[in-house]
Amino acid sequence: MSAPIDSMYQQIILDHYKNPSHHGLLDDFDAEVHHVNPTCGDEVTLRLKVKDGEITDLGWDGEGCSISQASTSVMSDLVVGKPVADALAVQQRFLELMQSRGQGELTDRDEEQLDDAVAFEGVSKYPARVKCALLGWMAMKSAVAEAGWADTEEVAG
Amino acid sequence: MSAPIDSMYQQIILDHYKNPSHHGLLDDFDAEVHHVNPTCGDEVTLRLKVKDGEITDLGWDGEGCSISQASTSVMSDLVVGKPVADALAVQQRFLELMQSRGQGELTDRDEEQLDDAVAFEGVSKYPARVKCALLGWMAMKSAVAEAGWADTEEVAG
Amino acid sequence: MSFDVETVRKDFPILSREVHGVPLVYLDSANSAQKPQVVIDAEADLYANHYANTARAVHTLGSEVTTAYEAARDKVAGFLNAPSRDEVIFTRNITEALNLLAYSFGNATWFPGAEKFRIGPGDEIVVTEMEHHSNLVPWQLLAQRTGATFRWIPIDDEGRLVDSAIDEVITERTRLVSFVYQSNALGTINPVQRIVARANAVGAYTIVDAAQAAPHLPLDVQALGADFVAFTGHKLYGPSGVGVLWGRYELLADLPPFLGGGEMIETVAMEGSTFAAPPSRFEAGTPMIAQAVALGTAVDYVTNLGITNIREHEKALTGYALEGLRGIPGVRIVGPRDNVDRGATISFTLAGVHPHDVAQLLDERGIAVRAGHHCARPVCVRYGVPATTRASFGVYTTLDEVDQLVQGVESVRRTFG
Amino acid sequence: MSFDVETVRKDFPILSREVHGVPLVYLDSANSAQKPQVVIDAEADLYANHYANTARAVHTLGSEVTTAYEAARDKVAGFLNAPSRDEVIFTRNITEALNLLAYSFGNATWFPGAEKFRIGPGDEIVVTEMEHHSNLVPWQLLAQRTGATFRWIPIDDEGRLVDSAIDEVITERTRLVSFVYQSNALGTINPVQRIVARANAVGAYTIVDAAQAAPHLPLDVQALGADFVAFTGHKLYGPSGVGVLWGRYELLADLPPFLGGGEMIETVAMEGSTFAAPPSRFEAGTPMIAQAVALGTAVDYVTNLGITNIREHEKALTGYALEGLRGIPGVRIVGPRDNVDRGATISFTLAGVHPHDVAQLLDERGIAVRAGHHCARPVCVRYGVPATTRASFGVYTTLDEVDQLVQGVESVRRTFG
Numbered sequence A, B: 001m002s003a004p005i006d007s008m009y010q011q012i013i014l015d016h017y018k019n020p021s022h023h024g025l026l027d028d029f030d031a032e033v034h035h036v037n038p039t040c041g042d043e044v045t046l047r048l049k050v051k052d053g054e055i056t057d058l059g060w061d062g063e064g065c066s067i068s069q070a071s072t073s074v075m076s077d078l079v080v081g082k083p084v085a086d087a088l089a090v091q092q093r094f095l096e097l098m099q100s101r102g103q104g105e106l107t108d109r110d111e112e113q114l115d116d117a118v119a120f121e122g123v124s125k126y127p128a129r130v131k132c133a134l135l136g137w138m139a140m141k142s143a144v145a146e147a148g149w150a151d152t153e154e155v156a157g
Numbered sequence C, D: 001m002s003f004d005v006e007t008v009r010k011d012f013p014i015l016s017r018e019v020h021g022v023p024l025v026y027l028d029s030a031n032s033a034q035k036p037q038v039v040i041d042a043e044a045d046l047y048a049n050h051y052a053n054t055a056r057a058v059h060t061l062g063s064e065v066t067t068a069y070e071a072a073r074d075k076v077a078g079f080l081n082a083p084s085r086d087e088v089i090f091t092r093n094i095t096e097a098l099n100l101l102a103y104s105f106g107n108a109t110w111f112p113g114a115e116k117f118r119i120g121p122g123d124e125i126v127v128t129e130m131e132h133h134s135n136l137v138p139w140q141l142l143a144q145r146t147g148a149t150f151r152w153i154p155i156d157d158e159g160r161l162v163d164s165a166i167d168e169v170i171t172e173r174t175r176l177v178s179f180v181y182q183s184n185a186l187g188t189i190n191p192v193q194r195i196v197a198r199a200n201a202v203g204a205y206t207i208v209d210a211a212q213a214a215p216h217l218p219l220d221v222q223a224l225g226a227d228f229v230a231f232t233g234h235k236l237y238g239p240s241g242v243g244v245l246w247g248r249y250e251l252l253a254d255l256p257p258f259l260g261g262g263e264m265i266e267t268v269a270m271e272g273s274t275f276a277a278p279p280s281r282f283e284a285g286t287p288m289i290a291q292a293v294a295l296g297t298a299v300d301y302v303t304n305l306g307i308t309n310i311r312e313h314e315k316a317l318t319g320y321a322l323e324g325l326r327g328i329p330g331v332r333i334v335g336p337r338d339n340v341d342r343g344a345t346i347s348f349t350l351a352g353v354h355p356h357d358v359a360q361l362l363d364e365r366g367i368a369v370r371a372g373h374h375c376a377r378p379v380c381v382r383y384g385v386p387a388t389t390r391a392s393f394g395v396y397t398t399l400d401e402v403d404q405l406v407q408g409v410e411s412v413r414r415t416f417g
């Protein structure tokens, strides 16, 4: 009766959906963005704080499917406390994984870097759902830019 | 090198096309009509004279393919000198033949009544050309109506 | 049921497919229906043996293809019980059919002889709150273009039109009422004759969106009494890319053209053009030749099964499914809860689980349903849900498939529980 | 010729057909081209194995079909050398593509943010005297709707645009120039870049009707430099019922919508709606799913043969046919007499014989040609003929078929002689 072994709905995803990390908006923040996935109506509002090139805090609120909500939760765990450059690098890697149409090869380094986010690998096989998985990640990227830390190169250099 | 035996272009048709009967407009007439086949641009102008319920004279001018021109010529030969009722009966029979999609069964009586017009039997297989064959016949019918002899029943009775 | 569903299923090649290693359970027919082999073959056969352009050639292939295309028009006219074959216009889909009307009414503003279709400031255009976007946006745009007022008949908690509002919203100011026969989002079957009668009483034109009705209900344009009725081929087991607009001949005869181009003209000069009689006037350019022919085959297919048999079959499935779904804790039916005046389309929500997740998890079990606003977003807004999950049935749907749906939803509930 | 025409012919099932007991000689490709088996199979395979509605479902079939549909868009973008796939809009045919533009420009009158597309009294819309009705009537209607002036570039005795008139007719008052790349009635290939340059100089939008060019000439939208380019699938060996509009993204992004309905919206409320980005904005309703996919296959087919190989092949046929036909007493070529800047389409008249009779007698010999005004009546008016007979060639046409054409016309001459 349960979903197949290769289900898109890995237990990690369900857990994050039920108990999302960094859920709730910050009062003290450098940038706020609101992203919507027009195809399915998923929404996320995200606020973050950046100090000395590091994402020191992040909080979000959202509505939508388990994929978008869980993915935002996983993203939050991964980027809070990281330098902006590293956060954007993880974002880039996640983006590539999502666009791989199920063909993505995960190296050990990827697994380490993406951590819980590897659970979303199965989503990449479903073009219609990829945008859900990316929603929070795109919002984070925009928020970083909004906060004045857009250019990866510069930040990294 | 000549057309096949079952060609739409029976010799009778070619003959009428080259030497059309009753070609040229009458100066003395009771009705004039101008008909156009919008699909291919064929045109006919037809004038006729009716006296005591009989088509005493008819003349026409036209432009178009051999089917429309020859058919008008054949029609003229058939109706001039006939009572209106008989002319319309022949017209009706010819119309049926044209709409038979190549399935028309010609009785001996038909052959007698339609005379040269039986040569157009092959045209009925080509829906796109049926209107060409009917052009002059429809014009004749309109002209008779125009001249005040529309109702077959009445005329016949 | 007077047809054997197992026999019917053999006509549809895709039904032997597997998805994620399990047999396909296709419950998304309201979105688009699957195609019987005869329909697939009709297109392929035309291309392989009789293809040319229609109405433009005197050669044999041109004549064969024109005959086939016009025979399809006859079939559709028969299916609709249309008084005349010349009232049947082939379009790309129903969306184009409805936009054709909206633009032709709009063109009446300047088109000579079309005064009776003119709409302007002070006039009102009426739809319902349950319209598909394709029967909503064209009229919003027409209202914007002409300065007319856009109004709608609201829906109640059960997903039905508020009956008293029919008389309140349709008034002497109403010029045109366009409404759906069977709602794709709710399953509701609307009282067409009631609405047409009210519109007639105030002298408004009536347009029926029969996209969802055509595959499931008898569609007799004379009995319905409306001025225009449209449907879409791909939901009627026909190919994609073809739809139908039917209209009363005396209206079509005066309605301004929509698209300009080949075959819709009477004569063209650089200085100006005149237009052909219906249906040609509304069929500009090379038509969906093979698609129209195959739609004719689909109409034959449906007619052979018998539309009342289909209705009976689907009604049984719907009753069974409503019962099963209502038995699952947290399931809320969005639309009529009972199997009365409703079609074989069931929208629902499951508490705590997003509709996309429901649909995706069902897909992992081979069950294809749709999740979203079903192109009727105002319906979701009305019921305060972001989206719904929707299961819809067709001639090939079995009671066993309904069981699988119900078990699947129950399992989703437990996965997220 | 770098492809073997006998091998190519095997790809087209209809070519083994007989007509009146003799093998078919299909010389009506400019009207509509025949379909290779791969194109027929592409549609059939989609229906039998992967069918569902596009872009609306999260289930597996929906995902497969969406992938296939979008892959077709990629193929077309590649075929046109389009800078972006989002610039490729699927339409029903080119007639719809051109009307889409005419209506979207018309909607700019009231659509917010579309001021730059506005056309009104004092503005001029320019076409040429050799346009197909589908690129003529939409602009006449737009001129009537907006009060703009409709003008045209005349043609000379050889069937070419009067070069000096290009600069005279396209002026500072011109807002939009829409013209044909290769004429379907004359075979003439127009100097696209010359016209675009003139239009650019006066700030007018340019639209190229590439219906006849697409199957025969390299079609590189970046090299052409126009703002919009459209073609139709059924002339490119694709199925009926699908066409393409390409436009510069920055223009499409601001162009008002045309048809309203499903999938073209961003959000819909009863109070008003907003619209999606291109290409979705211009693809309302369920698209021609299987037809677009099969058009992708057709594009692959043509690309594999090689468009320059095709051009070379057809050029040889055209030269040979022009020579043969000119040798028959009473034959007059309507259009360029020489094989320079002209395509594989030859219109002609035969003294004393009506074009319909020529075509019909050729049909009795199995030869399919078209007779009529070819939806370009002003061309017939210009040359004082009621109609012409037109032979047109494709990838499967052989020199032997051209011989049969020439012999056929000679025989018609003698039958009527």
Ligand SMILES: Cc1ncc(COP(=O)(O)O)c(C=O)c1O
Binding pocket: C262, C284, C285, C286, C287, D030, D031, D093, D094, D095, D096, D132, D134, D135, D180, D182, D183, D184, D209, D211, D212, D232, D233, D234, D375
């Ligand atoms: C030059 C040209 N433009 C437009 C069209 C119209 O094409 P369609 O009928 O496919 O829309 C045609 C062919 O009929 C054509 O040859």
Ligand SMILES: Cc1ncc(COP(=O)(O)O)c(C=O)c1O
Binding pocket: C030, C031, C093, C094, C095, C096, C132, C134, C135, C180, C182, C183, C184, C209, C211, C212, C232, C233, C234, C375, D262, D284, D285, D286, D287
């Ligand atoms: C009620 C209703 N109207 C209109 C449409 C639009 O149909 P199409 O997309 O085929 O134009 C649909 C289906 O999508 C529908 O269910």
